[in-house]
Amino acid sequence: xxxxxxxxxxxxxxxxxxxxxxxxxxxxxxxxxxxxxxxxxxxxxxxxxxxxxxxxxxxxxxxxxxxxxxxxxxxxxxxxxxxxxxxxxxxxxxxxxxxxxxxxxxxxxxxxxxxxxxxxxxxxxxxxxxxxxxxxxxxxxxxxxxxxxxxxxxxxxxxxxxxxxxxxxxxxxxxxxxxxxxxxxxxxxxxxxxxxxxxxxxxxxxxxxxxxxxxxxxxxxxxxxxxxxxxxxxxxxxxxxxxxxxxxxxxxxxxxxxxxxxxxxxxxxxxxxxxxxxxxxxxxxxxxxxxxxxxxxxxxxxxxxxxxxxxxxxxxxxxxxxxxxxxxxxxxxxxxxxxxxxxxxx
Numbered sequence: 001x002x003x004x005x006x007x008x009x010x011x012x013x014x015x016x017x018x019x020x021x022x023x024x025x026x027x028x029x030x031x032x033x034x035x036x037x038x039x040x041x042x043x044x045x046x047x048x049x050x051x052x053x054x055x056x057x058x059x060x061x062x063x064x065x066x067x068x069x070x071x072x073x074x075x076x077x078x079x080x081x082x083x084x085x086x087x088x089x090x091x092x093x094x095x096x097x098x099x100x101x102x103x104x105x106x107x108x109x110x111x112x113x114x115x116x117x118x119x120x121x122x123x124x125x126x127x128x129x130x131x132x133x134x135x136x137x138x139x140x141x142x143x144x145x146x147x148x149x150x151x152x153x154x155x156x157x158x159x160x161x162x163x164x165x166x167x168x169x170x171x172x173x174x175x176x177x178x179x180x181x182x183x184x185x186x187x188x189x190x191x192x193x194x195x196x197x198x199x200x201x202x203x204x205x206x207x208x209x210x211x212x213x214x215x216x217x218x219x220x221x222x223x224x225x226x227x228x229x230x231x232x233x234x235x236x237x238x239x240x241x242x243x244x245x246x247x248x249x250x251x252x253x254x255x256x257x258x259x260x261x262x263x264x265x266x267x268x269x270x271x272x273x274x275x276x277x278x279x280x281x282x283x284x285x286x287x288x289x290x291x292x293x294x295x296x297x298x299x300x301x302x303x304x305x306x307x308x309x310x311x312x313x314x315x316x317x318x319x320x321x322x323x324x325x326x327x328x329x330x331x332x333x334x335x336x337x338x339x340x341x342x343x344x345x346x
Contacts, residue, residue, distance in 0.1 A: 006060040012108040054116045056084040070320030070328045089128035131198045141184035145177045147219040148297050149241045150211045155311050161198040170299055171238045204343045216321040240308045241264045247271040249318035250311035253330050260330040266318055268296040312338035313328035
């Protein structure tokens with residue numbers, strides 16, 4: 001599901017790419033089901049160069065971050081054709097990182113990495129054009145308040161059927177904001193209004209992907225409480241009270257699937273009560289520390305069987321934000337084991 005901004009980014013990137021005088025490509029669009037092995041892509045594009053036909057799955061993103069890179073790393077191995085990222089702008093550092101991970105890309109500035117025999121292109125350093133979408137208002141659904149609501153809906157899809165007042169209470173979002181967010185989700189095709197039959201959550205997989213990306217970029221930084229350093233592996237012996245604190249990130253992943261040896265500690269906590277954990281474990285405030293406390297932005301659900309760890313959806317979002325192959329692989333396992341079936345369930 002491509003919005004107008006993404007469609008314009010795609011067209012601008014293709015136009016800029018076609019200005020290349022050395023390599024001229026004939027471009028065709030394949031009209032096929034945009035779902036391969038559970039992975040939804042934006043476009044299937046056929047490049048023709050001389051007598052060679054190159055097929056790509058295109059993914060269009062307004063901006064990129066570690067979460068987007070993680071999605072590409074997670075899915076590129078299972079697809080028949082290579083993935084190609086199309087975005088507004090790739091800076092030099094991002095270009096090198098994408099190339100290192102063999103993620104091909106185009107942007108609206110003419111930067112590109114194409115590595116599909118017999119074509120090899122690597123261009124970086126071009127500055128982005130100053131275009132309309134810089135000032136284009138984003139949907140409220142993917143701003144911090146909306147991201148809180150979407151998280152609750154992804155965790156508990158039946159919540160969409162409840163009253164706005166109940167949703168506001170569960171998500172700690174103002175009642176008026178809930179109405180705006182739900183209207184945006186309806187317009188975007190993520191919620192279906194069925195009159196007397198209530199509402200239904202749609203396109204959960206796409207909503208999940210967008211939430212992971214925007215959560216790490218727009219909401220998570222606002223939730224930061226503080227960073228600390230502490231005794232080695234202190235978390236092995238400390239039990240959190242899920243009423244006010246739960247493990248996230250690598251610790252939660254370790255407790256969930258025993259696959260990863262944690263290096264960084266994330267705790268989601270009530271800002272009024274987190275200091276109890278700090279004092280009991282003799283943690284020291286340190287801006288470069290590997291222990292990070294974030295504000296817990298949801299209410300503990302009565303049926304939460306995982307108790308002292310956050311929902312797998314949030315664990316996954318934490319892991320893909322690192323940009324680390326070790327944690328990305330762990331995220332993939334958690335997705336397949338705990339999230340995929342939940343997201344696809346009607």
